[in-house]
Amino acid sequence: MANKQYKTWMLKGGGATDNLQYVQDTRTNAALGPDEVRVVMHAASLNYRDLMIAKGGLPVTQAVPNTVPGSDGAGVVHSVGPNVTTFRPGDKVLPHMVQGVSDDFLPRLDAISGGIGQAVNGTLCEQGVYPAESVVRMPNNMSFAQAATLGCSGLTAWNALMGLKGRAVQAGDYVLVQGTGGVSIAALQFAKAAGATVVATTGKEANMARLTALGAAHVINYKTDATWGATARKLTPDERGFDHIVDVGADATMGQSFEAIRTDGIISLVGVLGSGTNKVDVMTALWSVCVVRGVLLGSKDMFRDMVAFCEKHDVQPALDDETFSLADAQGAFQRLEKQQHFSKVVIQIQ
Incomplete structure (x- = not known):
């Protein structure tokens, strides 16, 4: 050397x-x-x-x-x-x-x-x-x-999906991931491997086929669907909402994440890519009756x-x-x- x-x-x-x-x-x-x-x-x-x-x-x-x-x-x-x-x-x-x-x-x-x-x-x-x-x-x-x-x-993606003891993603769960960055794609792949059904969002039409190829059951374009949270929720059984959501956008996406989460579901906040816009009141977690986790690494x-x-x-x-x-x-x-x-x-x- x-x-x-x-x-x-x-x-x-x-x-x-x-x-x-x-x-x-x-x-x-x-x-x-x-x-x-x-x-x-x-x-x-x-x-x-x-x-x-x-x-x-x-x-x-x-x-x-x-x-x-x-x-x-x-x-x-x-x-x-x-x-x-x-x-x-x-x-x-x-x-x-x-x-x-x-x-x-x-x-x-x-x-x-x-x-x-x-x-x-x-x-x-x-x-x-x-x-x-x-x-x-x-x-x-x-x-x-x-x-x-x-x-x-x-x-970070692993912690978001598997880190909360007793609440790890498992077969039959519904998972929502946002965008095509590193955390979101890793979460998609981990959740799919665990047997979950994954719904993904993207703002680029060109990425929709790639997300499907990686295992996403459905892909929603959030730029053409401003209420993508409600749209995604309709894709879950009995429109109950998602068991896990990996949120990368913070202020820009949390409002829609609350729309999509099920009762007692888990939103893992892992990124701040949209911070500073569309502030969401923390009390929304109470009205949604869900868990919000901050996840760092x-x-x-x-x-x-x-x-x-x-x-x-x-x-x-x-x-x-x-x-x-x-x-x-x-x-x-x-x-x-x-x-x-x-x-x-x-x-x-x-």
Whole structure:
């Protein structure tokens, strides 16, 4: 490893509109700590979080200067510290975003702001060093590109559907997902694999066939149907409403989610893509007699459960049509910002 010159992206930090710079990785020759693993990264994928950190400007997305960006990635263990017994060279692994926490720890915003890709080194690099306790085994049924989508958006979708004890999605349930971003597509695929009936929404006619191909029983265009919540509800047995809704739009979508949810159903709020418009009164949850969950990422225990589920049901995560090299990571960020992607934008590193 010491004979090769590795490259990495770095975050400048501060309030710059473009925090990214592509540089030689000076960590290549650094000695491993006793509890660390060195991972040769093979692929990474981008999340909305990564875009906001790269753009800078908001207090919650400020990066620690000289930190490697990237929340999601997959690679192969190159070497391990002397105390590490859980992994060995050659193992395929995925880093969890939050380090130094227990296996059942559920991250809040402060923990995520202190996570990889913002406060500690992330995945947009040719080789990364992570605490052994913060990585999990990669599914054996996936490519590196597919597995690189699981750590952030995949885990968020898993938590939304499976994270509430006693209320995990099961066969016979009806699930509503919104749009074609990474969390929504992962939720569609997980719910379908669990035996649920999935209804999806999109604002693009071109994506309707793709959602159907992934297993959506029905697809509604929310741009041509302003009352898509009521429309979706009619697709459930006896128009009872949905057992689970994965809401990515916040203010822009919650009103319709309340229209579509069944009595005692669960709305998992996982995103803020439409925040600031059409404010919804929290009392609507009372009138709807439902559960509203705020979901940020998930625990390491959930991560391992998700890996096992993906192997058991041979889940193959959907990817965007266009793939980028590490050197062209800025092109990947631009595609995400322009919302030209479907599901996950992947960066091939090896």
